[in-house]
Amino acid sequence: MPKLTEARRELRRDQIVQAARRCFVRTGMERTSVADITAESGLSAGSIYAHFTGKADIVRAVVQDSLDRRAELVAAFAASPHPPNPAQVILQLAAAADPDDARIALQALGEATTDPAIRDIVGTTIDRMHALFRASCEAWLVKSEGHAADAAAARATRLAGHLVAVFQSLLIQNAFPDGPGAVDATAVADLVAAQT
Amino acid sequence: MPKLTEARRELRRDQIVQAARRCFVRTGMERTSVADITAESGLSAGSIYAHFTGKADIVRAVVQDSLDRRAELVAAFAASPHPPNPAQVILQLAAAADPDDARIALQALGEATTDPAIRDIVGTTIDRMHALFRASCEAWLVKSEGHAADAAAARATRLAGHLVAVFQSLLIQNAFPDGPGAVDATAVADLVAAQT
DNA sequence: GTCTATACTACGATAGAC
């Protein structure tokens, strides 16, 4: 029965990841030392290196975790029995804003610029989000708007592109709450709704 | 006549900034050492510290330079005797894509998350871009569409918000040429044009 | 598995000659 020990192992990893996440939000990925992470997690260097191969490994885990969290939010839209229309999706995304997640995501985008491993995670996550938006829009077009399946698929793909773009802009805006709020979610929602 | 020497001084600074820029694009802001910058610039450590107070100072200068370059591009639109309509602005922005500038900008956004000095530069630049977009749209509404001045001002502000958002999405897309192209500039242009 | 202590490296910044 290695299940129990493996579950505990995963729990420890998560403990480290969450501590690292807090450090990254406060100090930035590159400028937090593993000493910072040990202090924040309450563990020691030896313990951490027993669960991760090195700092880069921790960074990857934190980025993956944060982006997964965001994607699951979108996945919930698509799985809903009453799929929201694109305008509602935008408003819900804006409402579900978590500044910490947004900051991690922005740092990840910056890192993706030079680090292939991070770029990979970011790239596949964007792909996944696009697919999820597509699924959500398609379900809405078919179920609520009565579109034919093939016509809905084509429209959904285009709509998903817009939603990814809006999502990215909201990301920047959410990361800086006191900053210039260029994106008016309601206005964008109206814009997208008008195209329906 | 300190003019000449001051010009030469500015030239040296620019030489260092451009070398640093190349390093940042290749290796990332945090991971390039000042040794890398000296090697790339052909200068020495001593010389560099005669022109900048430290690495953070160089980073600030590079970010400021890159963002200024982008803003000037937008300023040209507003100053044009025949101001482009919003859809054209989007298409021109997409056409003028420089991957290196986009990567620097993304790294800057990531840094802005934790570094107040960079956040300041990024914030004021976004404000400036918003104002420039506003001016460009207002000029277009008045000159080409015959709107009244006060009505144009209100509409221009909203349009500028959309343009900033699209600009930010294009930034992410431009930084990863082989990545998932979520934003279809033509489609977005159509969308904005439809709202006219 | 977890701790403390430490080895080794790389970096930012300065000193001093020219």
Added chain:
DNA sequence: GTCTATCGTAGTATAGAC
């Protein structure tokens, strides 16, 4: 102003006891 050489420090990762 620019160079070379170097100082001090901070950081990653490991060793070895428990």
